[in-house]
Amino acid sequence: MAPKRVLMVAYHYPPCRGSSGLQRTLSFTRYLPALQWEPIVLSATPRAYATTGTDQLGDIPPSVIVRRAFALDTARDVSFCGRYPGWLAIPDQWISWSLWAVPIGLRLIRRYKPAAIWSTYPIATAHLIGYVLHRLTGLPWIVDFRDPMTEVDPVSHKRFPADPRLFRARARIERIAVTRCTRAVLVTRGALKIYQSRYPEVPADRWALIPNGYDEDVFASIAQVDPEGRRHRQRVTLLHSGVLYPTPDRDPRQFFRAIAQLKKDGSVSAETFRVILRASGSEGLYRESILALGIEDVVALEPAIPYRAALSEMMNVDGLLLFQGRDSNPAVPAKLYEYIRAKRPILALVDTDGDTAAILRESGIGSIAPLDSEEAITSVLRTFLDQIKNGTAPVAGDDCVKRHSREWGAKMLAGLLDEIARRQ
The missing domain is CATH 3.40.50.2000 (Glycogen Phosphorylase B;)
Structure with a gap:
């Protein structure tokens, strides 16, 4: 079988350091090729990261195509005396990434013709980029939520994020993602239950659970x-x-x-x-x-x-x-x-x-x-x-x-991609 391609929109990717989330994307790009899926990674320029290191660059398979779009950290790069316009950090501090990532993503789609788009949280801008590319191309879109984008404590009624503007912006992106995506992926049973309860109108077969894991x-x-x-x-x-x-x-x-x-x-x-x-x-x-x-x-x-x-x-x-x-x-x-x-x-x-x-x-x-x-x-x-x-x-x-290996998780993701590809 000829390998198929998937465009993966992920902010955290080597040489980024300081986020355990990058291991999820990195492991998928390591294991998917053996499962007949070639990843194309759309990430951010290293200058956007708070901390970088070269120690995991060698873990990126040579066959994986990686393109990086310019991005700024609003809180660090646009602030003056620790202050910056709030609208430049909605839905997060890396909203500038989307301005360059969308046109680069379109060029990647035209050139490599992926069968699907995959975007991953906790950077909400990644889902915004994934949604725009999905709307412009009509490609199936897998949303990797990992954890809930918004939370409301049932006892104290406290909200996360606490900033009302951030909460509203991420809630809008979350609803768009859940209602427009092809599949919505969570990493824990508790998070999955929250989303199923929050969006009862969404078909049951749209939800998927792919836990995190370790890389053997x-x-x-x-x-x-x-x-x-x-x-x-x-x-x-x-x-x-x-x-x-x-x-x-x-x-x-x-x-x-x-x-x-x-x-x-x-x-x-x-x-x-x-x-x-x-x-x-x-x-x-x-x-x-x-x-x-x-x-x-x-x-x-x-x-x-x-x-x-x-x-x-x-x-x-x-x-x-x-x-x-x-x-x-x-x-x-x-x-x-x-x-x-x-x-x-x-x-x-x-x-x-x-x-x-x-x-x-x-x-x-x-x-x-x-x-x-x-x-x-x-x-x-x-x-x-x-x-x-x-x-x-x-x-x-x-x-x-x-039972907790990332290779097993990659097989689950490949299964979702195979299912989506068969429907096209």
């Missing part, structure tokens, strides 16, 4: 871990790899207080325990809390490192940390799948009713405590450390690991 090819390229060396360490090391937020969604400060309590009662010390927060962001705020609690000899704020080095670090520590508040119950951090593949014990500070907790329970792994309870975290952390020391902390088995 990348893990296979990492040097093997020495479990014997790890078992003989005197100090237990826990790691969180990625961005945290000083908001209820991923706020580590109750965790800091739990550590301070364990240190106070002599359960841990700098000689027996260490926590690494890798590339957490908001370091100034967290450092202030850490110093105030007197745990600076236990908790280390470390800078970002290349992707493979970050995965290797996950595989070499004694335990891995997840932070997720109740507001994000329908979401699953992409790093969870990499944590599962790393086969290390997981301490998940998450709500027990969320999708993240459900995956951990189904996999038979993870110690769970609510993110906002110092008392509960203290108790669970104490038990978790004891399990690590005596070797009883559960880790994912091989069958569980395989």
Whole structure:
């Protein structure tokens, strides 16, 4: 069979750094060619990214066509003394990307004749670009929502995004995408239920679920871990790899207080325990809390490192940390799948009713405590450390690991594309 082509509109793509979302698009472009689909990637110029690195450029297959459209970060490139016109950041700070991406996308479509367009959130402008290209060409359009574009807390009625202008703009794009697309893809069961409830008029067969995952090819390229060396360490090391937020969604400060309590009662010390927060962001705020609690000899704020080095670090520590508040119950951090593949014990500070907790329970792994309870975290952390020391902390088995690979997700996407192509 001759390969078919798909135009993939994705803001996050190497050399971008700092977003776990780029791994989803990158893995699709790695695995789709073997499934008879040739990706054509329409992304942004590297100058638009806050952080770049060359370490994953080599992961882009040579056969994949990549075109980059000029883009600015309004908050960084158009601001004066930290202020900028609000309309230049609606529906997001990268709306300028659309001005160049649409004509480049049209040229790509005329030249390569893809069978479908695929666009991916969390940059709302990507869906705007996908919609315009769909309207101008009539090509089928797959909308990769991943997580909901807008959210309303059923208890507090708080909205995300909080800015009313952003909320209205993204809600409009979301409705256009759901009602005009060929297929709408979510990454968790909770997010899928939200959308099905929000848009009951949409046919059931328009919805699809393609979870995130880990990339086995990348893990296979990492040097093997020495479990014997790890078992003989005197100090237990826990790691969180990625961005945290000083908001209820991923706020580590109750965790800091739990550590301070364990240190106070002599359960841990700098000689027996260490926590690494890798590339957490908001370091100034967290450092202030850490110093105030007197745990600076236990908790280390470390800078970002290349992707493979970050995965290797996950595989070499004694335990891995997840932070997720109740507001994000329908979401699953992409790093969870990499944590599962790393086969290390997981301490998940998450709500027990969320999708993240459900995956951990189904996999038979993870110690769970609510993110906002110092008392509960203290108790669970104490038990978790004891399990690590005596070797009883559960880790994912091989069958569980395989179910969460990105290659499997690419097969699901190829299935959607095949179905769409047959209907044309």
